[in-house]
Amino acid sequence: MGLKIAVIAGGAFEAERSLAAANDVMAALKEAEHEPELFQADGSLIDDLLRARPDAAISCLRGGDGESGDIQDALSAIGLPCVGSSAAVCRLAYDKAALAEALQAYHNLTEDVVTATVPQTLTFSRRAFELWGMEAMLSQVESRFSDSFPLCVKPASGSSAHGVSRVEDAEQLAEALREALKICERALVQPWVDGVQLCVPVIGTGWNAFALPPVEIVTKEGWYDAAARQASDAVELHVPVRNASLSPSEADAQAIRAEIERAVLETYRALGMRDCGCIDLIWDGAQAIILEAVANPCFSAEAPFAQAAKAAGLTLPNLLNELVESALDA
Structure with a gap:
């Protein structure tokens, strides 16, 4: 007999996409002979869950609703096992500014050379802007990145590239920072990185985790911004990444792919992620540059996670069944 599984969807961010993913998850769970039930992420969610008493939960919430650790905290408080990482790990992964420190700590712990x-x-x-003003902040950027335009400005915590800007010159910088700071309390300024855009899903926990085939994301126009992520026909997914995108030499391409997967697993372990997740990065021709980690991936049939699983010979019903079992054992 299958398990009663709460599938949580809706929320304040990309609710329609969340519900679409939930429908795919429910269909897969039914195929795996479980008993899924859809729960809306509204003010009655906790009361509804307490009444229904499911065995486990899968969150299909998007953005901060699903990635910031808030829903994981709420489910933990009522003793409901949830697929994926703990609330603390979700918060860490959601903070893009924490990546460098997490990787350094991983290096210090393992004494391995870190590829990521x-x-x-x-x-x-x-x-800081309120206390010292925009001009003081801009001068720091111009001092550090004087010859580095274009730049990337983005919220420290955010999803689906909302609030992310490509800044071509100093004149665009102030407005880009204002837009990023509308999303959260901190903004990041980084050199713009060009290269092969990749999303690499990971399954498992700790040293038993393994990377699924890297998904190459190719935009038909421009870069992979918020608009491109919203439009289903704006990007092409190649699963796995095409060898020719990495190197003209097939042997070199295979070696590069192995390096990418190593960098992904380093990031996943450094953040303490468990069960499943996705690491977004760019291969710039020389190294794997990590952009962000998503501890609560989208399980939609069209999303990179399910596509990579399919390429690896894993069906979504079997995969979700294993993830639920892992959540129950955590």
């Missing part, structure tokens, strides 16, 4: 790289970053808080 993060962009050089300046972090500015909303409070």
Whole structure:
């Protein structure tokens, strides 16, 4: 007999996409002979869960609703096992500014040479702008990155590239920072990185975790911004990444892919992620530059996670069944 599984969707961020993913998850769970039930992430969510008493939960919430650790905290408080990482790990992964420190701590712990790289970053808080003004902040950026345009400005915590800007010159910088700080309390400024855009899903925990085939993301126009992520016809996914995108030599391409997967697993372990997740990065021709980690991936059938699983010969029903079992054993 299957388990009663709460599938949580809706929320304040990309609710329609969340519900679409939930429908795919429910269909897969039914195929795996479980009993899924959809729960809306509204003011009655906890009361509804307490009444229904499911065995486990899967969150299909998007953005901060699903990635910031808040829903994981709430489910933990009522003793409901949830697929994925703990609330503390979700909060850490959601903070893009924490990546460098987490990787350094991982290096110090393991004494391994770390393959993963993060962009050089300046972090500015909303409070700093209020205290010292925009001009003082801009002068720091111009001093650090004087010859580095274009730049990337983004919220320290955010999803789906909302609030992310490509800044071509100093004149665009102030407005980009204001936009990023509308999303959260801190903004990051980094050199813009060009290269092969990749999303690499990971399954498992600790040293038993393994990377699924890297998903190459190719935009039909421009860069992989918020608009491109919203439009289903704006990007092409290649699963796995095409060898020719990495190197003209097939042998070199395979070696590069192995290096990418190593960098992904380093990041996943450094953050303490468990069960499943996705690491977004760019291969710039020389190294894997980590952009962000998503501890609560989208399980939609069209999303990179399910596509990579399919390429690896894993069906979504079997995969979700294993993830639920792992959550129950945590």
